[in-house]
Amino acid sequence: MREERSMGESRVHRSVMDSFIDFRNVSKFYPGVRALNNVDFAFEKGEIHCLVGENGSGKSTMIKIISGVIQPEPGATMVINGTRITAMHAKDAIDRGVRVIYQDLSLFPNLTVKENIAFGLYGDTRGPFVNWKAVEDRAVSAMRSIALELDLDRLVSSLSIAQQQLVEIAGSIIGDIKLLILDEPTASLTRVEVDRLFATIRTLKERGIATLFVSHKLNEIFEIAERVTVFRDGAKIGVFEPKELDQKKLVFLMTGQEVVSEPPKPVRSGAPELLRVEKLSRGGNYKDISFSVRAGEILGITGRLGSGRTELALSLFGMNPPESGSIFISGKRVRVHSNAAATRAGIAYVPENRLTQGLIMPQSILANITITILEKVIGAFRLLDHSRSESLSREWIERLSIKMPSLDAAVQTLSGGNQQKVVLSKWLATNPRILILDEPTVGIDVFAKDSVHRFVKQLAERGDIAIVLISDEVHEVLDNCHRILVMDRGRVLDEVLPGSDAEATLLEKFNLA
Amino acid sequence: MKFCPAPTPRLRYWRNSTLHNRKTSRRNVISRAFTRSETYLFIILFVLVAVVSIISPRFFTARNALQILRTSAFTGILSIGFLFVLIQGGLDISFTATATVAQYLMALALVSKGNVPILVVLLIPIAVGMLLGSVNAVLIHRLKAPSIIVAIANLNIYYGVLQIISGGTWIYNFPDWFDRVGKGFVFAFVDENGATFGLSYLTLIWIAVAIVAVVVLRYTKLGRHLFALGGNIEAARRSGLSLFRLRLFAYSFLGLLAGLAGIVQALDTQTVAPNALVGREFDVVAAVVLGGANIFGGAGSVGGTLLGVLLITVITNALTLLRIPAYWHQVFIGAVVLASISVTSLRALLARRKERIIDVR
Amino acid sequence: MFAEFVKRYQSWHDRNQDIAALPWLLFVVLAIMTVATGGRFLRAHNITNLLAQMPELGLLSLAMMVPMVTAGINLSIISSANLTAVIMALFLKGVFPQGAGGGTTIIIIVGAIALGMIVSIVLGLLNGFLVGYVEVPAVLTTLGTMILYEGITLAITRGFVISSMPEAYLLIGNARILGLPIHMIIFLVVALVMAIIFHRRPYGRHLFFVGSNPTATAYSGVNVRRVLLKTYVISSVLAGIAAVVMLARFNSANARQGSSLLLSTVLICMLGGTDPFGGFGKVLGLVMAMVILQAVTNGLNLLGVRSFATVAIWGAMLVGVIAYRYYQHQKWERKRKQLQRARMQQ
Structure with missing residues (x-):
């Protein structure tokens, strides 16, 4: 086993013994797609490691493999904490101390803080009954370990997102935990809350717990990461120290191309x-x-x-x-x-949440573009003029160069960028x-x-x-x-x-x- | 066409993703009590009892109270089963059909000449109820259809099949022991006319069911898992709960209680008819909804449900005592249910409107 | 010419995948029933029988479909139709003078129908207000109003059946124009109007949007509350039109008429491709589904299956349709995911 490991060459593995995660030759294929193609991925015990990449770069596939939600193609070598693993399922990952905190959190809003934190206790203890004393003790000790202060009996639904996140972290660091995976954790936090979260991550590091941090906010990556792995198109580009990187270089690594941004042309003088x-x-x-x-x-x-x-x-x-x-x-x-x-x-407003506020995902592209202008495409007998709405939609699709299979296709089949362009079209159509x-x-x-x-x-x-x-x-x-x-x-x-x-x-x- | 689990509370469209409740003040015990629907329900029930007692002196007597408890037993037992299904995030209105099928098969065994042992007679409806309940669970879990539609389908299948079996015949002339149990009671009282009465066995069954329900919901892992499933199905899945097993439990528990309620109803009326329970599901839904259970799952209490059942029965009882024609009873029940769900929804709506989230400097 | 037809069918099939199987199913059902009954199924007398029930069933199914498209449901359609019918019946019986002339007759019948429509609108307003403005879940609202409306009908009729309508009114149920029964004409016109509203009026489009995502619809400048209010009013008016037809056909009205029809309407909507989670549904699918189910029921009757057994069969068919829709959806979902992945790879 040891020999096998030393065979794989990698300059970033400073010491094989210290690796917590050491995965080699990981691939994952879906029909027609290579989500991950022969990737090596590793980081050390207690390390704060960042994983960055565009949508579709394979980073979420990697997280799913580490947490045992999906299995890689045969041929991968997976070593966690020195032990080689042949097949890993969600439960094995949990047994090895891996916990994932998803962006949308996994809390029960209708239950109290203490019950959410100690929910895992139900699985750990024997017998059909709940020991409320043990629930409370466990919640208190978990909260203490990350210096979190909250009323134990409050319903989670009454907490802010940041507080909920901390409750979930408190709940997941119970027991023999070695790795905490945070998927886009700062997406809806205020600055103060981000500081609080980062402080918590550093506390965990002192206890020897590694953090795998997935984010697209580059400046936060520079702030918290000890090392950064960049993925692109299902392959690993490299592992870097934050000091080797800057914003521009990281974007280049993620996209493979340089994006040059030109400032907007000055406003015409006398513009009203x-x-x-x-x-x-x-x-x-x-x-x-x-x-x-x-x-x-x-x-x-x-x-x-x-x-x-x-x-x-x-x-x-x-x-x-x-x-x-x-x-x-x-x-x-x-x-x-x-x-x-x-x-x-x-006035037109493109809302911040494309999925829930901007678009009606299961409906067609045509329907989504024309939703704001239905009153304007009324023709004979006060009925909707389908050919006019179609030509209007095509016009916008061309102007914004939206890539789509057909006007009747559901918006949810488009990529994120094209979806956002549909939102823009629907509002620009109102002139x-x-x-x-x-x-x-x-x-x-x-x-x-x-x-x-x-x-x-x-x-x-x-x-x-x-x-x-x-x-x-x-x-x-x-x-x-x-x-x-x-x-x-x-x-x-x-x-x-x-x-x-x-x-x-x-x-x-x-x-x- | 999308066949996903029922949408999370619809119509929250004014709730911007950034507008979260950030109230952090610690509420004291009294104001906490006033956020619970049980408190309001208790006050309403109290006022109602007081008003009706003043108008009709026959109302506020031990005898009438015990009678109310006896007639509530059927609805009460079903309500607790329905509460379990509601808490884990489902909806099922086929339980009266289940109860009818269960009690009819029991009645057939009761009057058969084969001398079926008493224990078997009583186990038949329980087993049938659990079986039909688990059929519901399997269909709802596997096919991911709205549970109300599956329930409508099953309701009709069960009633239809029963009609085929029974040909619409009523069954009565049960053995003596069945009659004795139905009329039996504990804590005997003697009133001024010399008649004896007391706490009916039927009420005792109801109370026992309620106690079991409280223990399960409050003090067992199973109960907490039901709440968890109703609160966030995705999180429940991620924590490794078996959704199917939880659903199977909830629906077959409702089926079991439907069987039990079938026995209780047969004990009460000493007749079994294939269509006697048609429409009774609305009393149950009304009681549980009045009791403050969340229609989307994750919240509800046995205490609230008991109060809801009592409120419904007290209203019906009071209307009878006040000599309001029976045709009007359903109007009152409908109006009370609509008023109660409107108030609940309105309170949630206003609370959301009032949310102010930024500490402006 | 045949090639042209095939091409047209292909394009219709691609655009209407959710109902594309229905014409074939209809054909198969008709064939099986004809063979099984030894041709009795196709006799003129039986076809008339088969068609007779369709209008009220179709109208009630439309009344169920409209809220279902918005991801709601209206459980109160039957009880609101009964309440409307009872009020119209009382009006007709109370006002109709003995031996009235033709002009008066027409005025009174039109008056009764107008009264019925007003009652329906009021009943629908209550549903729509609660669902749209108070944000009570549709299932709860309409379950509550179902109890309430049935209760009001019981209170008005004291549990009795109101029968013997004026002869002239019964014409709606049995007279024919150009060989078509009047009630059938009413249904066809209403179905056409609904199809036009769904596909060619802004309000119709809004229905689908609200059904798929009320939040995004609200952000697009649509008054979602008003759309929902209208939805339940329209649903109630359609139930009211069904009441007009039913009163004429049965020559009577009571509080508990046709309570088994609720199942039928849900079944017809589901088989006809209406998504119970909202956002999709077609009138054409609904009509085809109704014909299929009526043919099945009628055929079974001819074969001697008793009517309460039909209820059980319909229930089982609903389970079957739910299962079919579920597996069909799974298939589409797999295809969609595959397409999406392939696109991401590009």
Whole structure:
């Protein structure tokens, strides 16, 4: 067994003895696809290791193999903690101290904190009855070990996402745990909460627990990772120390190509102001927000989760009415009570969650593009004119170069990037004067991201539309906006112009990641 | 066409993904009590009893109370079974058909000349109930169809098959022991007219079932797993729970209780008819929903269910005492159920509206 | 010409995969029934029998389909149809003068139908308000209103059957225009209108969107609450039209008429390709499914199967249809995943 291991050459295995996970020649094929193709993957005991890659790069397949959810093709060598494993199922992984925390968490919202933490106890103890004393003891000790303080009897449904995540971590580090896999754990956390999570990960490291951290937020990777493995197209590109990398290089490694971003063309002088917001307030959401956007201008709004950015956008879109203040479109004051009214007033909003808010996944591409303009494609006898809606849809598909099998295909068959373009089409079809984009490139790969950005900039160049781009990714607003508003806890703190020192300002002064 | 498990609570479309409840204040015991539907239910029941007692002096007597407990036994036993199915995230309204089939087969054994042993007679409906319950579980688990539609199908199959077997005949003239048990009671009282009455055996069966249910739900792993399954099916799967075994338990437990309720109803009325229980499922649904169980699963209590059953029976009883024609009873039950589910939904709706999540500086 | 037909069928088949098997199934059922009954099945008298029940069944199935497309269900259709029928019957009996002339007759019948429609709309408004605006789950709402409406009908009729409608009213149930019974014409017109609403009106499209994803539909500027309100009103009105037909055909109304039809409507919707989880459904599929099931029932009757056995058979068929739809869906899902993976690889 030992010989077999030394045969495989790898410069990153500093010491074979210290490896916790040491997988060689791992492949996974699906009909027509090679999700993983002869990949070696390893990291050490107690290491904080990051796994990065685009969608479809094979990183989630690897996680599933490590956690025993799926089995690799024959021929793989899998060594966990020095023992060679021939076939591994979910239970074997758990027995070897591997725990996974999925992005959507595995908690029971209707049960209390203590029961969620100690849920595994039911499987560990004998007899049909629950020992409530043991449940409480276990919950208390688990919470203590990561310095978490919560009312044991609170229902999990009443906790914030960050608290829920910590409850799940507390629940999974019980027993003889060696590896914690976190799948995109920071996606919906505020900065403070991310700090708290990272502190917890470091605490676990002190106890000798390794963390495999999967993320697409590159700056967070630099902050927490000891080493980074990059996957691309089902193959391993390499293992790196964070200090060898920077943002640009990492993107290059992930995509295999350099993405050059050009700043947007300057706004034409004398371009009219299309949107003005004055002293807009809504209790518990945001306060005294004032700004304006001119035709052809892209205004960035950045801020952490919980800064009120999405709530503000929803107010402009009529779905979260402001309590005071006023909104002007082309100098005329408007009241938007509903999003239908906002659409009529020329406002369009691309929501942050494509899957649940942006698209009707099982329905056709045609249906999704025309949903906003059904009233406009009414023809003879006040009936829908199918040929007109079809030609309109084709027009947008061409303009945004959406790759699709047919107009009748369900949107869920498209890739993330093409799906996002369908969302853009459906709103651009309404001919908006103001386009609000809320996190328009979350969860889509770098190329699709770039093509969305290019399209948005082209759109602005036309000079008849004002664009508001909301993002918590600093580089997205820096590269694509004319001006940037920084929001925090419901207030606009400052306005920043992209430029040489803008990045430093955003990162340091406002502590944005 | 997508055949996935029923959608998580629909119509939460105003709930933005970033708008999470971030209230962290610790509530004290009293305000906690007022978040529980049991508290409201108890108050409503109390007020109702008080009002009816003032209007009709015959209502607030030990005799009437014991009578209410006796007539509630059938609905009460079924409600507890239904509660189990609801908690693990399902819905089944075929249990009255199960109860009818079970009690009819029992009655056939009772009146047969073959002298079937008493134990066998009583085991028949229980076994039949469990069998039909597990058929429901298998179909719902395997075919991933909405459980209400599977229930509608099974309801009709069971009633249809029973009609074929029975030809619509009623069965009565049961043995003496069956009659004695039906009329039996403990804690005898004698009222001013010299009549004896007490706590019926039927009520005792109901109470025993309720105690078992409390123990299972609160103090066994099985019970906690049912709650877990109803709360988050995906998490339950990931924690390695066997969804099929849990469903099989819940539905066959409902079937078992349907069989038991069939016995209780036959003991009560001393007749068995193939269509006597048609429509009684609504009392059960009404009681459990009134009792605060969540229609989407994951929440519900035996205490609330008991109060819900009592509330339904007290309303019917009061309407009779107040000489309101029987035709109107169903109107009242329907209105009460609609009012109760509306209030529950409305409270959830308003709570979501009020959510303010950002600590604006 | 044959090649042209095959091509057309192929394209129809591709666009309507969920109901493409139904024409064949219909053909097979008709063939089996004809052979099994030794030709009795195809006699004119039997065909008339077969068609007679279809209108009310079809109307009630449409009433079930509309909420089902929005991922809801309406369990109260039968009881709301009965309540509507009873109120119309009482009106007809109370108002109709002895020996009235032709003009008065028409006015009174039209008045009765108008009253019936108003009652249906009110009943539907209650369902729609609770589902759409109070956000009570549809199953619970309509289970509650089912009890309530049946209770109201019981209270109004005191449990009696109201019978003997005016002769003129019964024409709806037995007169013919151009050889077609009037109630059949009513059904065909309503089915056509519903098909047009579903596929060619914005509201119809909204129904499907709400059924698939109410959140995304709301974000697209559609007033989901109002769509749901309308859904249950339309469902109730369709049940009301069924009540008009039923009252004429049975010449009577009562609180518990046709309670076994609830199963039939669910079965017809499911076989006709309506997805109980919402988002998909076709009127054409529903009509074909109804004809198939009526043919089966009718054939079994001819073969001497008793009517309560039919109920059990329908129940078993519903289980069969659920199973068939489930396996069909699994097949599509596998195909879809394969396609998606292949695309990701590119």
